[in-house]
Amino acid sequence: MDSTLVDFIQSLRHHGLPVSPAETLDALQAVAAIGVGNRERLKITLGLTLAKSLAHRGQLEELFDRFFDPPKTSASPLIQFDAPADIDTPAAPAANSIHSELGQLLLRNDQPTLQRQLVIAAEQAGAKDMQMFLQKKMVSNRILMDMGDRQLQKELRQLESRQQQLQLVAELQQQRQQLIDTINDYVEQQFLLYSRNRGNQLSEATLQQAKLSNLDSVQLQQLMRLVLKIAKKLASLHSRTRKVSKRGCLDMRRTIAANAALDGHLLHTRWKSTRIERPRVMVICDISGSVSTYARFLLLFVYALQDVLPRVRSFVFSNQMHEVTSQFRELQPEAAISQVIERWSGFSTDYGRALQDFSALALSQVDSKTQVIMLGDARNNHDLGRADIWKEVHNRAQRVLWLNPEDRSRWNTGDSIMRLYAPYCSMLETCNSLRDMERVLGRLLKYAN
């Protein structure tokens, strides 16, 4: 039973349920305490120990039904088939001419042994490691061979050529066909259990590494969901609500300790202070023509940031800078992003003008607890870059990050003036795939906490 449960847990993991070894042990203990007599209760027990959220519970129950639906070795038709008593008499001498193990089993209609052999053979044939549906046929064949089909077929052919016991041969052929159907069903079931999600996982992994500019619009939709998923994951990882400041609450223990030398007179007070300082984040996003292929995703990144961190102000610019914090806060991602793009993108880039706007809008609020993040390619159409403002920002802020969607090799080519801003950045990164995005976001959050 234990190994069956472990198999079940394996299939849960394939479907994305994070089951830890500790939980596996718990489940085994729990099942030992409950027993396996009552199917419903077994399901409840596994749900209690293995699924730790409502969504996972649903998945588990679905999988449970599929998993513990035993391989249907179509017992009933075989029994019907064997039932007529008159076959028994010819079958008895016939059994002598059938020597292969599989043939014997089929003749005896030994369902338990057949089932057991099927499961063992399936394991050897790697039914649990299938990744593509094309493998199903191959695995089924392997199982059939493993169960001794070759000998059986040889015997059947011999009997057929000698024109002996044709009725028996026909029966056996039919039973063999039923067995093949059973095997196919079983393999199909295993495929669904163990590999339905793998394909999915594969494509997500590929998506994460793909460059954002190379994806088509369908993939973009998928990506959008993925970004929000990542943001949510990070958000729940880091969703520490800001604590109320506890100034004014006396820490008696430390006060007494501090005054131990003073004869028990409390002269020095010690206060509890558990204030967590969190940096303010300002994100500036370039949405001009030169980054138009990336703009949507840079904005998505900004949106995700604002979702995850408590104090984020967001700005966008192509030639003028605008604050979009409230739009992002109020609207759903798709709506917010298309609104921003519609209203402000498409103008030619002017970093100088934009930075000037920024200094008017928010520079006074950049202080030593502020992180400034710039998303842009620094392609300025040969205009004045106003790096002096960026320098000022750098001097005031705690950290300045520049995330450039272009590859490093293309920086400073053409009208890119990355070199002007580079000295005034605490961190310079390429950010053009989801993986980059996740990494940067994760690092930022770690820093923020």
Place this chain on the structure above:
Amino acid sequence: MSRVTPTPFQSPDSIRQHFEQLGYICSDAIATAVYLAVQLEKPILIEGPPGVGKTELAKKTAQLLNSDLIRLQCYEGLDEAKALYEWKYSKQLLYTQLLKDKLGDVLRGAEGLEASVERLHQYGDIFYSENFLEARPLLQALQQPETAVLLIDEIDKSDQEFEAFLLEMLSDYQVSVPEIGTVRAQSRPVVMLTSNNTRELGDALKRRCLHLYIPFPDAGLEQRIVATQVPELGDALREQLVAFVERLRGMALKKVPAVSETIDWARALVLLNVQQLDKQWTEDTLNLLLKFQDDIELVTPELPQLLNEINNTLPGMKN
């Protein structure tokens, strides 16, 4: 298991029967969870919409175990001084005063500073000792000689730090008090945590617990619950009432009525001596079921139709 299992906890079925005797009607999942919690000595994390009897389950379990229910209500900013232990500062101060007065007696005859300190060391360090320890709920639960039920209510309201702090307690039934050492449970308590899912709980915490989700009960179960809680209510009216509430749950409301609200409503109807669920009575008492004005406004125009549907379906069910 080291613990002797009390009779009602021999099997899930027996738990359910005993709960029923106490007036708590529960599903198989709940009974199984309690059984496993007792057998495996694991905490249960109970989730579900408000008002489905999460806290009640802990109370009834305590009643069944014939033991105390120790309750810790969580909120933002809850720290170990309030959850675990606190020193009795005023007593400690008195003690230092006392010590000062007696110091002359204690040190009499000791020559020099070193000898005095040596003499002082002979007296145990009782300043930080159990005598001055004020046990808060978590420590209380560990100190109980008999198995107690510890209810950590609304764990999702507490901070993440507190959650981390609970881990030691939940997996090993022990806590560390820096000045004293590790305090182990005399008898392992049955621990229940409830959560309304206002924030995602950490994986580490979830991993240590059995996860029980209590949904709204189905109609049959809810009828039995109402029947035990409000036995004065007539059968026909009870069926109407449960069917009505079930329909409300299907509507897009801000807050759907929970079991506790069904029971409140049933009690009100008994008090008002209502025999038949009609439009007037329902309209007048709707505020017992729905807690938002928006919801009430949404439901009121639908009332005649809802009541019609119920009256049409119910006799059919009886046949």
